Amino acid sequence: MNVISIEAQNLISGFYSVTKIPATQNTKNSFFTTSSFVQCHGWVPFKTHNCFASLSLKSIKQKIEPKTSVEKSGDTVSDKEGIKTTKKKKLAVFVSGGGSNFKAIHETCVAGSVHGEVVVLVTNKRGCGGAEYARNMGIPVILFPRAKDELDGLSSSDLVAALRRFEVHYILLAGYLKLLPVELIRAYPKSIVNIHPSLLPAFGGKGYYGMKVHKAVIASGARYSGATIHFVDEKYDTGKILAQRIVPVLPNDSAEDLAARVLQEEHKLYVEVTAALCEERIVWREDGVPLIQSKQNPTV
Ligand SMILES: Nc1nc2c(c(=O)[nH]1)N[C@@H](CN(C=O)c1ccc(C(=O)N[C@@H](CCC(=O)O)C(=O)O)cc1)CN2
Numbered sequence: 001m002n003v004i005s006i007e008a009q010n011l012i013s014g015f016y017s018v019t020k021i022p023a024t025q026n027t028k029n030s031f032f033t034t035s036s037f038v039q040c041h042g043w044v045p046f047k048t049h050n051c052f053a054s055l056s057l058k059s060i061k062q063k064i065e066p067k068t069s070v071e072k073s074g075d076t077v078s079d080k081e082g083i084k085t086t087k088k089k090k091l092a093v094f095v096s097g098g099g100s101n102f103k104a105i106h107e108t109c110v111a112g113s114v115h116g117e118v119v120v121l122v123t124n125k126r127g128c129g130g131a132e133y134a135r136n137m138g139i140p141v142i143l144f145p146r147a148k149d150e151l152d153g154l155s156s157s158d159l160v161a162a163l164r165r166f167e168v169h170y171i172l173l174a175g176y177l178k179l180l181p182v183e184l185i186r187a188y189p190k191s192i193v194n195i196h197p198s199l200l201p202a203f204g205g206k207g208y209y210g211m212k213v214h215k216a217v218i219a220s221g222a223r224y225s226g227a228t229i230h231f232v233d234e235k236y237d238t239g240k241i242l243a244q245r246i247v248p249v250l251p252n253d254s255a256e257d258l259a260a261r262v263l264q265e266e267h268k269l270y271v272e273v274t275a276a277l278c279e280e281r282i283v284w285r286e287d288g289v290p291l292i293q294s295k296q297n298p299t300v
């Protein structure tokens with residue numbers, strides 16, 4: 001029986017290899033100029049366990065929507081020798097805090113190991129570390145949502161319009177603490193992911209964010225925790241899980257100790273997932289579960 005091994009290098013959830021996605025490089029950076037439709041008042045708007053599972057080739061093929069290896073015409077550019085390459089995917093990152101996941105993603109995009117470009121940062125906290133970093137990097141910052149007592153910030157429809165204007169392909173939530181509106185979720189189907197600092201579905205949902213998550217994990221006596229990246233739906237943390245990384249919870253861990261251990265894995269996980277998104281290596285199983293195609297071991 002032919003077997004394709006499902007490899008999850010340092011991940012729990014499934015990588016598997018079917019068809020490789022050729023992909024490389026590059027468009028020039030484009031910077032956003034102020035535009036009348038984005039009124040932002042002075043804002044520039046405008047792992048650790050290898051695990052293997054095996055499914056029969058037949059069952060995988062039946063369950064996986066065939067992935068064409070032909071790039072969509074609009075996604076490719078040709079250099080002067082006529083060599084076709086794929087354009088970088090345009091990314092919007094949403095933060096509310098320090099933005100260490102955002103920085104890890106941005107740095108790997110700039111280094112070229114992730115075939116993407118962060119074209120805009122969205123935050124609800126104008127002074128947060130992530131917004132500061134973005135401004136220092138010349139990345140446009142958008143305030144969303146508009147706070148009740150403030151004039152700054154965009155409405156949901158203006159935000160969708162702004163992201164369209166930036167030609168955003170994927171939205172990456174990285175410590176963003178507000179509920180995304182259904183309007184945005186419907187505008188970007190299967191294109192919005194979030195990172196959560198526990199092994200969902202445990203310790204997720206309303207009220208579970210930041211240190212609150214780690215405190216709850218320790219108080220529960222759980223022996224393992226970790227990071228989860230999932231697709232975003234209309235409720236907090238209930239979208240389809242795409243990838244996870246696991247860490248041990250040690251007997252004398254403080255919430256801060258655990259947070260630091262999980263955060264290290266988050267950075268690796270988010271970079272791996274963003275690379276897979278940008279190389280179009282996400283496929284959807286028949287039952288609606290998303291899988292990451294392994295780059296190392298494509299089917300022959
Ligand atoms: N539509 C969605 N929006 C968001 C999701 C999601 O899955 N679907 N994920 C969150 C991120 N998140 C966990 O990963 C999360 C963020 C915030 C909360 C929460 O309880 N927030 C508080 C307000 C906190 C504050 O404003 O300081 C609340 O809503 O009362 C839970 C989970 C991002 N958006």
Ligand SMILES: NCC(=O)N[C@@H]1O[C@H](COP(=O)([O-])[O-])[C@@H](O)[C@H]1O
Binds near residue numbers: 101130263
């Ligand atoms: N429920 C959402 C949530 O708790 N997200 C968490 O916020 C932190 C942001 O850190 P960062 O700003 O340094 O990337 C990360 O640990 C992320 O998992």
